[in-house]
Amino acid sequence: MDLKTLTYLVVGASFVLYIGIAIWSRAKSTGDFYVAGKGVSPLANGMATAADWMSAASFISMAGLIAFLGYDGSVYLMGWTGGYVLLALFLAPYLRKFGKFTVPEFIAERYYSKTARVVAVICLIFVSFTYVAGQMRGVGIVFSRFLEVEVTVGLMIGMGIVFIYAVLGGMKGITYTQVAQYCVLIFAYTVPAIFIAIQITGNAIPQLAFGSEITNEGVGLLDKLDDIVTSLGFTQFTSGDKSKIDVFCITLALMVGTAGLPHVIVRFFTVPKVRDARMSAGYALLFIALLYTTAPAVGAMARYNLMNTIQSGEVGTTDGNLVYEERPEWMKTWENTGLVVFDDKNGDGRVQYYNDANPDFQATANSYGWEGNELSVDRDIMVLANPEIASLPNWVIALVAAGGIAAALSTAAGLLLVISAAISHDIIKGILAPAISEKNELRAGRIAAAVAILIAGYLGFDPPGWVAQVVAFAFGLAAASLFPVILMGIFYKRMNKEGAIAGMVTGLLFTYGYIEFFKGLFLKWAGAPWGENVAENWLFGISPEGIGVIGMLLNFAVALAVSRVTAPPPEHVQQLVEDIRVPRAM
Amino acid sequence: MENRKAYWRANLRLVFACLLVWFTCSYGFGILLVDQLNSIRMGGFKLGFWFAQQGSIYIFVALIFFYAWRMNKIDRQFDVDEG
Numbered sequence: 001m002d003l004k005t006l007t008y009l010v011v012g013a014s015f016v017l018y019i020g021i022a023i024w025s026r027a028k029s030t031g032d033f034y035v036a037g038k039g040v041s042p043l044a045n046g047m048a049t050a051a052d053w054m055s056a057a058s059f060i061s062m063a064g065l066i067a068f069l070g071y072d073g074s075v076y077l078m079g080w081t082g083g084y085v086l087l088a089l090f091l092a093p094y095l096r097k098f099g100k101f102t103v104p105e106f107i108a109e110r111y112y113s114k115t116a117r118v119v120a121v122i123c124l125i126f127v128s129f130t131y132v133a134g135q136m137r138g139v140g141i142v143f144s145r146f147l148e149v150e151v152t153v154g155l156m157i158g159m160g161i162v163f164i165y166a167v168l169g170g171m172k173g174i175t176y177t178q179v180a181q182y183c184v185l186i187f188a189y190t191v192p193a194i195f196i197a198i199q200i201t202g203n204a205i206p207q208l209a210f211g212s213e214i215t216n217e218g219v220g221l222l223d224k225l226d227d228i229v230t231s232l233g234f235t236q237f238t239s240g241d242k243s244k245i246d247v248f249c250i251t252l253a254l255m256v257g258t259a260g261l262p263h264v265i266v267r268f269f270t271v272p273k274v275r276d277a278r279m280s281a282g283y284a285l286l287f288i289a290l291l292y293t294t295a296p297a298v299g300a301m302a303r304y305n306l307m308n309t310i311q312s313g314e315v316g317t318t319d320g321n322l323v324y325e326e327r328p329e330w331m332k333t334w335e336n337t338g339l340v341v342f343d344d345k346n347g348d349g350r351v352q353y354y355n356d357a358n359p360d361f362q363a364t365a366n367s368y369g370w371e372g373n374e375l376s377v378d379r380d381i382m383v384l385a386n387p388e389i390a391s392l393p394n395w396v397i398a399l400v401a402a403g404g405i406a407a408a409l410s411t412a413a414g415l416l417l418v419i420s421a422a423i424s425h426d427i428i429k430g431i432l433a434p435a436i437s438e439k440n441e442l443r444a445g446r447i448a449a450a451v452a453i454l455i456a457g458y459l460g461f462d463p464p465g466w467v468a469q470v471v472a473f474a475f476g477l478a479a480a481s482l483f484p485v486i487l488m489g490i491f492y493k494r495m496n497k498e499g500a501i502a503g504m505v506t507g508l509l510f511t512y513g514y515i516e517f518f519k520g521l522f523l524k525w526a527g528a529p530w531g532e533n534v535a536e537n538w539l540f541g542i543s544p545e546g547i548g549v550i551g552m553l554l555n556f557a558v559a560l561a562v563s564r565v566t567a568p569p570p571e572h573v574q575q576l577v578e579d580i581r582v583p584r585a586m
Numbered sequence: 587m588e589n590r591k592a593y594w595r596a597n598l599r600l601v602f603a604c605l606l607v608w609f610t611c612s613y614g615f616g617i618l619l620v621d622q623l624n625s626i627r628m629g630g631f632k633l634g635f636w637f638a639q640q641g642s643i644y645i646f647v648a649l650i651f652f653y654a655w656r657m658n659k660i661d662r663q664f665d666v667d668e669g
Contacts, residue, residue, distance in 0.1 A: 071620075071638060071639075073639075074616060074617075074635075074639050077639050077643065078612045078638060078642050078643070081642075081643045081646050082608060082612050082642065082646055084650060085604065085605075085608045085646050085649055088650045088653055088654070089601045089604055089653060090601070207640060210630075210631075210639075210640070211628075211629045211630035211631040211636070212629075213630065220630035221630065222630055222632075222635075223630070238624070238632055239621075239624070239635075244617065247617050248613060248617055251612065273668050274668060275654075275658055275661070275667070275668060278653065278654035278657055279651075279654050281650050281654070282650040282651040282654050285646060285647050285650055286647050289643050289644070289646070289647050293643055293644070296639040296640070578590070581594055581597075582666045583661055583666050583667060583668050584661075584666050584667060584668050
């Protein structure tokens with residue numbers, strides 16, 4: 001069976017599974033729709049959280065980023081796992097004890113203010129739409145390559161599927177679909193990794209193969225990789241280019257952002273008890289770690305395979321490079337998508353792939369007769385192309401396509417749900433029409449989800465960067481806006497509404513402004529980005545990806561300062577804080 | 587009331603200890619001290635690189651389970667567990 005038919009079959013089967021689950025577990029009440037009736041077991045919630053949160057960025061983009069960034073890619077690995085420690089220690093158990101439906105709802109009651117609720121909704125919508133734009137690009141890439149349809153058509157299909165199960169099933173449908181999606185995506189991720197690990201090192205466990213010797217070469221994979229890339233003018237794989245302060249800040253922004261993401265936090269509202277919320281965070285990270293410890297191995301092996309294919313012989317010898325006409329099949333198929341581009345600058349019919357941006361390597365390259373780097377490879381394709389590069393069977397390739405789609409859809413659905421809940425529960429029920437019936441609120445939630453899907457699809461056409469990068473901005477925004485006020489809401493009884501509102505607004509505006517200024521996020525039509533995105537222009541040398549940390553500090557500082565000079569929160573709010581701090585009343 | 591305060595203090599102590607480990611293994615070993623640790627090798631890995639891309643993640647997982655276990659014990663000690 002050819003690859004295309006097989007891919008349609010595997011992806012189609014996964015869609016049938018998701019829709020089947022959605023119909024079986026469709027939401028019957030607002031409790032079902034927002035928090036799955038609070039009846040999800042900690043293990044199932046851990047799995048659902050893992051799928052909810054491991055997005056197209058984790059599945060498709062991350063290993064590719066690591067392949068090209070090497071050590072610098074660690075920011076994503078540590079940043080997107082360490083946040084769960086913060087979540088477990090600082091937020092999940094307490095928010096579960098609070099026991100309502102949404103994050104803005106907590107902020108509204110804790111800060112006894114409708115204004116705070118509206119500001120929280122705005123933050124949430126900002127964060128979630130930024131994030132969802134990244135997912136939609138992921139869906140588009142997968143569809144355009146594997147189903148050979150236009151990116152636009154691919155987007156529409158993805159939107160349609162999410163529409164069916166998010167609108168119908170609400171949180172309950174999403175939860176059990178996500179459990180299935182986790183299984184699909186982790187299987188799809190690890191199977192090719194294991195195959196490739198065996199091929200390169202003979203060790204079947206990717207986490208160990210990562211540090212093993214290459215078969216028949218007697219030299220370690222990482223050492224060999226360091227050798228090849230430096231001989232082509234790149235930075236050593238095991239060390240990085242980014243400054244320490246930038247690595248530090250990006251990691252911290254991603255960690256704190258993870259803990260501040262509404263669609264992740266809300267997952268801990270779905271378990272029955274406080275105890276379950278704590279355990280569930282552990283399970284979630286365990287399931288996430290399965291992919292996250294595999295990813296750097298996949299990245300290193302992909303880079304090795306790519307280098308080996310192109311630099312087939314000694315660096316600098318005339319026949320050391322791949323002859324373009326003899327290029328492998330995978331290169332041809334990816335050239336069709338425009339994500340791999342070859343330009344024979346020195347006209348020798350061979351592919352030279354090296355770092356032509358490195359001035360110290362210029363002379364060496366000239367002496368080889370090279371006239372510039374001739375191959376550009378989009379980072380987002382590494383995981384998807386990996387099975388082809390390693391010549392794995394077609395069913396593995398089909399599986400990876402299904403896995404990539406599962407990762408993108410599960411996250412998109414979770415995001416769309418928190419957006420719709422913020423509209424129907426926080427804005428409509430909480431502020432505009434408190435007397436709305438449950439039936440109408442449920443209907444409003446479904447309509448809001450549908451509208452959100454359309455906007456998400458629109459954003460997916462033209463996102464401002466690679467999948468993982470776009471998503472990184474969402475974390476910065478969450479770190480700077482929501483996390484500090486939730487944290488202070490639980491751990492600092494004296495924090496009041498004036499402080500919280502001022503803090504959120506400051507953090508959000510500062511971080512969003514900085515990102516928009518250097519990268520352009522939503523204001524492309526107005527000419528954004530307005531500043532050249534280079535290290536010399538950055539504040540304290542911190543890139544837009546890491547600036548959420550400064551936004552967070554500003555949020556804390558402004559909130560603390562403002563709360564000092566305004567009235568303390570009323571008695572019943574202080575009592576609320578006391579209550580959420582203990583699992584059961586004393 | 588006294589009991590409540592003691593419970594909260596015990597919680598904060600545990601949180602602080604976990605946070606210290608969290609910070610040390612990621613920001614400490616994986617970022618700030620990475621160059622120094624990279625001169626030590628563990629199998630095919632440079633140690634600092636390993637902490638940044640593998641070790642810290644394993645420690646995070648263990649840390650959350652440890653926290654959940656300890657915290658549930660503290661709940662029972664202060665008789666605030668959910669039965």
